[in-house]
Amino acid sequence: MRPLRHYARLLAVQMRTSLTLAVQYRFDFFLEGALALFWLAITLIPLLVVYSRRESVAGWSFPEALVVVGWFSVLKAVLDGGVTPSLNFVVEGVRKGTLDFILLKPADAQFLVSTARFEPWRILDFLGSIAVLAYAFHRLGRVPSVGDFMVGLALFGVALILLYSLWILVVSVSFRVVKVDNLSYLFISIFDAGRWPIDVFKGALRLIFTVVFPLALMTTYPAQALLGKLTSAHALLAGTGGLAFAAIARLVWKRALRAYTSASS
Amino acid sequence: MIRARKLCKTYRVHRRPPGLLAALRSVIRRRYEEVRALVDVSFDIAPGERVGFLGPNGAGKTTALKILSGLLYPTSGSVTVGDFVPQERRTEFLHMITLVMGQKQQLLWDLPPAETFAMNRALFDLPRREADATQQELVDLLEIGPLIGKPTRQLSLGERMKCELVAALLHRPKVLFLDEPTIGLDVSMQARVRDFIRRYNESTGASVLLTSHYMEDVAALCPRVIVIDKGHLIYDGDLRTLARRIRPEKRITMHFSSVPAPGDLDRLGNCVARSELQATLAVPAAQVTEAVRAALSRLPISDISVEDPPLEEIMQEFLDGQSANGGARSA
Numbered sequence: 001m002r003p004l005r006h007y008a009r010l011l012a013v014q015m016r017t018s019l020t021l022a023v024q025y026r027f028d029f030f031l032e033g034a035l036a037l038f039w040l041a042i043t044l045i046p047l048l049v050v051y052s053r054r055e056s057v058a059g060w061s062f063p064e065a066l067v068v069v070g071w072f073s074v075l076k077a078v079l080d081g082g083v084t085p086s087l088n089f090v091v092e093g094v095r096k097g098t099l100d101f102i103l104l105k106p107a108d109a110q111f112l113v114s115t116a117r118f119e120p121w122r123i124l125d126f127l128g129s130i131a132v133l134a135y136a137f138h139r140l141g142r143v144p145s146v147g148d149f150m151v152g153l154a155l156f157g158v159a160l161i162l163l164y165s166l167w168i169l170v171v172s173v174s175f176r177v178v179k180v181d182n183l184s185y186l187f188i189s190i191f192d193a194g195r196w197p198i199d200v201f202k203g204a205l206r207l208i209f210t211v212v213f214p215l216a217l218m219t220t221y222p223a224q225a226l227l228g229k230l231t232s233a234h235a236l237l238a239g240t241g242g243l244a245f246a247a248i249a250r251l252v253w254k255r256a257l258r259a260y261t262s263a264s265s
Numbered sequence: 266m267i268r269a270r271k272l273c274k275t276y277r278v279h280r281r282p283p284g285l286l287a288a289l290r291s292v293i294r295r296r297y298e299e300v301r302a303l304v305d306v307s308f309d310i311a312p313g314e315r316v317g318f319l320g321p322n323g324a325g326k327t328t329a330l331k332i333l334s335g336l337l338y339p340t341s342g343s344v345t346v347g348d349f350v351p352q353e354r355r356t357e358f359l360h361m362i363t364l365v366m367g368q369k370q371q372l373l374w375d376l377p378p379a380e381t382f383a384m385n386r387a388l389f390d391l392p393r394r395e396a397d398a399t400q401q402e403l404v405d406l407l408e409i410g411p412l413i414g415k416p417t418r419q420l421s422l423g424e425r426m427k428c429e430l431v432a433a434l435l436h437r438p439k440v441l442f443l444d445e446p447t448i449g450l451d452v453s454m455q456a457r458v459r460d461f462i463r464r465y466n467e468s469t470g471a472s473v474l475l476t477s478h479y480m481e482d483v484a485a486l487c488p489r490v491i492v493i494d495k496g497h498l499i500y501d502g503d504l505r506t507l508a509r510r511i512r513p514e515k516r517i518t519m520h521f522s523s524v525p526a527p528g529d530l531d532r533l534g535n536c537v538a539r540s541e542l543q544a545t546l547a548v549p550a551a552q553v554t555e556a557v558r559a560a561l562s563r564l565p566i567s568d569i570s571v572e573d574p575p576l577e578e579i580m581q582e583f584l585d586g587q588s589a590n591g592g593a594r595s596a
Contacts, residue, residue: 010385014384017376101371104334105385107388
């Protein structure tokens with residue numbers, strides 16, 4: 001019980017620090033909020049362009065594809081607000097050697113680096129994405145059933161685990177190669193493909209986006225669940241895939257710590 | 266408390282000559298070189314002991330501290346601190362130690378130091394009342410009460426270092442690893458930080474391991490020194506003994522009321538510094554009394570003092586001597 005309380009307290013302190021940091025510079029706070037909404041609007045443009053000329057793409061109608069985009073944006077908001085800032089913080093820590101201080105604290109280092117920073121204004125992004133989802137279902141003229149909604153929520157959890165695990169893998173690489181700015185750009189660019197339903201991709205790309213970089217598990221499957229189109233085999237595959245990625249990420253992280261060389265004084 | 270046996274640490278470093286062409290070539294084919302940061306280093310440190318790590322830049326001092334604090338894995342050899350292997354990073358071990366680095370800071374740059382203290386209190390799971398009492402005590406000792414509410418980025422280097430010390434000692438560690446804690450500080454601030462470290466050591470019985478470029482720090486704080494050069498331990502023992510062995514001489518500094526006759530000075534000993542109304546002689550320790558008596562009777566002395574030669578010089582001579590003939594010594 002005590003460790004659990006310790007970690008809950010730690011999470012609260014880390015979040016409080018991030019919030020204090022965020023409001024320290026007021027102007028920046030409002031600017032970031034406005035930018036978040038702007039980028040959400042930009043995300044919708046490619047979809048609007050494609051569907052302006054046809055009714056459906058790879059079996060997905062416009063409102064259905066909008067569910068995927070909405071889902072993708074929700075996930076992206078969580079990624080940008082809750083995962084990326086922390087992991088950028090680690091990458092910088094590795095390069096400057098300030099990760100030393102994290103490793104010297106009596107708490108799990110992976111937990112500490114994963115909760116180091118949050119960007120609270122991403123909540124706007126998150127709410128905007130929920131609005132997109134709501135609009136999509138309004139266009140479809142129906143709401144997900146309770147069962148579909150619960151599966152969707154569970155898959156949201158799986159998607160978060162997957163995203164987070166992939167990021168941890170990227171960060172683990174930084175222990176060896178030190179500078180990974182470009183690697184994180186690559187990650188974000190690939191993640192961007194998640195705005196399209198997986199059926200849009202063919203052949204090798206489809207396999208890669210299902211197994212290696214499981215975008216399908218992150219956005220298409222949960223959207224399908226909400227639409228009541230997901231088979232239970234696929235749901236199971238997503239759950240297993242999420243756990244497998246988490247286990248691999250943890251293992252790689254542990255090994256990577258051994259390779260940490262710190263920066264010289 | 267600390268036990269290191271045959272510690273070795275080898276780094277693989279990417280090397281290339283300067284210039285664009287060499288840089289391009291190194292993109293395709295990288296050449297690596299092995300750098301031996303520590304070679305068979307062994308020592309023991311008792312509870313409550315204050316030990317200074319000395320050596321030129323790149324000697325391996327920081328590497329040793331980082332291995333002892335569990336940040337780096339030794340390539341070979343073993344180390345224990347208390348009953349723990351540092352690299353296992355056990356909670357009890359991390360509660361027992363602290364590492365302060367003069368060149369890096371744990372304080373949150375945009376927030377006041379008090380926020381970092383609160384964070385560390387949560388990290389070390391310290392009871393509120395106990396942590397507050399410790400914080401107050403440290404803040405009083407270092408006289409930084411008004412500073413801990415100001416954003417860190419607005420503090421001076423010395424003020425930041427004092428706050429770093431509070432952040433690092435909030436959990437009352439039993440072993441202090443201090444890597445150049447006084448770097449960049451002015452002389453009076455250095456003295457205060459030194460004084461604080463000594464007081465902490467005396468009141469808590471904590472072991473202190475210190476590296477510093479300022480010999481003054483080491484001389485004032487550490488009765489025992491470990492000298493490392495090019496990864497090898499070349500001396501482990503008392504600093505004064507080392508000084509006497511390397512330079513068995515004293516410095517006599519004299520101020521004159523009028524210019525002394527040429528020749529009178531030279532007869533007393535080897536003159537190492539000279540201006541019109543001042544001179545410094547190097548005299549073998551055994552002949553100091555004789556030399557002072559002679560000086561007082563023959564020269565127009567207005568002031569006279571006898572001191573040990575500067576430690577920086579001694580250390581330089583020691584290191585030069587070592588690189589000339591190899592070999593390791595110990596007390």
